[in-house]
Amino acid sequence: MRIVQVSLGRRSYRIQIGAGLLSRLGADCARLGLGRRCAVVTDANVGRHFAKAALRSLSSSGFDPVLITVPAGEKSKRLAIVERCYDQLAAHRLERSSFLVALGGGVVGDLAGFVAATYLRGIPFVQVPTTLLAQVDSSVGGKTGVNLKAGKNLVGSFYQPRLVLCDLDTLKTLPKREYISGLAEVIKYGIISDARLFARLERALPLLLRRHPATLADVVARCCQIKAAVVGEDETEGGLRAILNFGHTLGHAIENSSGYGKYLHGEAIAIGQVAAARLSQNLLGLSAAEVQRIEQLFVRAGLPVSLRLNPVQRKKLFAALKLDKKVSAGEVRFVLAKKIGVVVRGQRVPPEMISAVLP
């Protein structure tokens, strides 16, 4: 098992990465000194595979868990589902010392994290991410939230988990498209801060695509390390943390304007990252060769790198861009790359140029 520490003073916690961790969930929670009552929030797909194991592990460590199952998919990230979760927590009489386990991908983690952040003004929660994307990204760092009609993640809070358990075994059942979507975040870490990781991904991509256990363990741990370091320096996105949004400004707008569900998050940010690489070439002198390497790696991974828009879709996309949380004084700012491994945040980009890099 690998351990990555997220250092946030009193809110510090560790990420455990390895095989077979789900069966140790109860024992690990027991070490955190939490109350007896708890809730496992999961979705219908993940629950089918792993809910029993999670409940069994918690019960055998003396906890009294209730299972809350939400529908699978981005549509569950909304306030009506949040309210349904609250009602079930109240019915199970959860208290402030009680805790919540988020068992699932990014949707479950964001939703359950927000529920934990706000129920009784905050109860402890544990992340058990079961997708590659959630393991390397959304389960770490305390961003929780749900969507509004007007946009994705417009509501939420910064609320840190008490523990993150990345059980690599859970990735075995992940549908191929979802697994590949997670690779888009993995590649992002190479671009934003680790040229060696990027080069390793170029070499080891075939192994990664086969979900080779040792390679996966190394790569997930390295991504978590990078994220933990960034979050440790900037918990609430005042500065450095923005680099994690490389490719996301456009990515979110793509997800939003195409109607959530058409593109998986990883697919949208793959397109967003390639577009950001092209903007970086125009504005920061990122070399053509590196733009090419970035595009190639996404293509080899099986991720989309461009999208065709009719004029109506293009208009919707630009309207969605303006709602981005990182908008400041009405102006969209981008994270752009100087070279692979080095990015700069807060870059202004003229709207015409955005249009030009989206063929």
Add this chain to the structure above:
Amino acid sequence: MRIVQVSLGRRSYRIQIGAGLLSRLGADCARLGLGRRCAVVTDANVGRHFAKAALRSLSSSGFDPVLITVPAGEKSKRLAIVERCYDQLAAHRLERSSFLVALGGGVVGDLAGFVAATYLRGIPFVQVPTTLLAQVDSSVGGKTGVNLKAGKNLVGSFYQPRLVLCDLDTLKTLPKREYISGLAEVIKYGIISDARLFARLERALPLLLRRHPATLADVVARCCQIKAAVVGEDETEGGLRAILNFGHTLGHAIENSSGYGKYLHGEAIAIGQVAAARLSQNLLGLSAAEVQRIEQLFVRAGLPVSLRLNPVQRKKLFAALKLDKKVSAGEVRFVLAKKIGVVVRGQRVPPEMISAVLP
């Protein structure tokens, strides 16, 4: 103008207490260095009197405010209204540097505070409490939240305002019943930590009931000082802050089990405080004379001090008690008084004894 400082490190802020402060709202917000776009959240009753003045003051200081009016009353403290507020913030394109002004009583402050705490994972907010209860209690200290069907304030967050403006002029239009309800919190401060304040209230009650400006200014400022000192030591109710809940454990259960709206908050906690005083006599040796003084002061203020329950209502009340956020391991804990000005928290009370003090 009186100023009380709430010391919470980087989240410190001040409470300004005085007449005519609403007209200075814009100027005070300008000093905080906030973004141009903002929203004023108010209810239909308060808005009728003060929304124009608030908007005018903000506009004349260069801000671009949108007005969000929610229905008056406790029923607005629910997620459906929260969602409506979010949608209006999104429509007005509020950004992370934008801010929200809560203009109203406790309901508006709790609701708007929760909206501010969670929109874009948190935007700045300013409290402009317009009821006595909100000025001395709910606007200070960062508790925000909404109700669930299962209970009051079961959802929320700890989120500090950037500034609190207590404009004493706004109390002039307050209906008598609501004003008196606020006195229940004022009296509470005397009981929990200031015997001199309690004695002053005994003497100055006629002036207070006439809303005598200088007396009111003194008393509101003193209450805010006490609350600020408690919150400064314990922001998230890990310990000391619990003393602010004197009378509230039963008070909340009364509000909940009678259907919100029958009793005003102050009325419910007046009954709760007198019951807590009787429990204190039984369990901590609070003198009969002081129990008498406590009960008398509430009676003189025009507040209820007892309630009659039929067996069904009694059962509902005890069920509601169990949902209190301060419940630990299924056991209800009370704040009880040793003498006027000195309370002890975390006291176990046998259920039979609770029943006995509620005639």
